[in-house]
Amino acid sequence: MYNHILYPTDGSEAAEATIEHIKSLAEQYDARVHILYVVDSDHSESSMTLKRDSEGNWKTGMVSRGLGDDQGGMSKDKVDVLEVLEREGTELVQEIAGELSQEDGIKTATACKRGKPHRVICSYAADNDIDLIAMGTHGRSGLSRQLIGSVTEKVVRTAETPVLTVRQSE
Amino acid sequence: MYDTILYPTDGSKGADAVIDHARDLAGRYDATVHVLFVVDAEHIESGMAPRHGEEGRQVTGMMKREEELAGEGHMSRNDDGLFAALEEHGHEVTEAIAETLQESAVEAVPAVKEGEPYQVITDYATEIDADLIAMGTHGRRGISRQLIGSVTEKVVRTAETPVLTVRLDT
DSSP: OOSEEEEEOOOOGGGHHHHHHHHHHHHHHTOEEEEEEEEEHHHHHHTEEEEEOTTSOEEEEEOOTTOOGGGTTOHHHHHHHHHHHHHHHHHHHHHHHHHHHHHHOOEEEEEEEEEOHHHHHHHHHHHTTOSEEEEEEEOOOSTGGGGSOOHHHHHHHHOSSOEEEEEEOO | OOSEEEEEOOOOTTOHHHHHHHHHHHHHHTOEEEEEEEEOHHHHHHTEEEEEOTTSOEEEEEOOHHHHHHTTSSOOTTOHHHHHHHHHHHHHHHHHHHHHHHHTTOOEEEEEEESOHHHHHHHHHHHTTOSEEEEEEOOSOHHHIIIIIHHHHHHHHHOSSOEEEEEOOO
16 A cells, blocks of 8 residues: 655654654555655745845845845855755755664655655655655644645645645644 | 544545555554544535435435425524434445445444534544544545535644545546
């Protein structure tokens, strides 16, 4: 039933509960666990960028779309931000894979990709014969607060692949 | 990891894949599957009713205006006959699914409850100490997603219990 399990992660510390499910299922079904980190290229391009502050120091920060004055020469720096995120993402997935394979003897695969997270997750699942996507959801209470669509909710809505969502305890 | 699995169903078609997942997991983990049907009192008011399908099987659907006129004239929450019919439909649906699970040597318990579906499902999951809720979900396709899929989405958002969502075949 589950030969390939996809674990998309953004590196949140609270993903422990999800990992427990993945370990158990991978052992039970002798499945390979694919660990995927998505560099949100849209997010990075539209709002995350490097700029100089009033003292002339470079800093990384959120920049709203309206503030376009000093973005003329930013493209090179934006690429750098993506590269940094990509390097960090690659390190993260390799670290998780190392733990799973060394401590639990679980077969793994890793990937770090750019794009819109839910789309990358769904297309990775389709392209790699994934049988199950296991993801954490943030522990928010009250229905009205939760109408903000999270990546997990978008994946639940759009993936053809079954999705296991695990509440992250706060 | 999974001793108690909750499988909520509204009796809609295309749920075989969901049942397959519940069955397989229950078999592997030696879990009991609770099959739950929720009689939605709100839908009784708005005209949701069980009726006989083309093959003479009971199906749940929106009542057409002429059927309403030909029938009781108007429906209300106090329509005991309609409520009882929905409840009976729930028993039929859950008992039939429980039987097919039992045929695969999986312990299964049917249950019928009344109330707001997502609320009843999450409450019942807590009540039986479920380790997993396995539910069907519709794709992003027109109105059916909004009507039926939304129950699954609300459960994903609010349940403390992990949720496995499986795309229904439509």
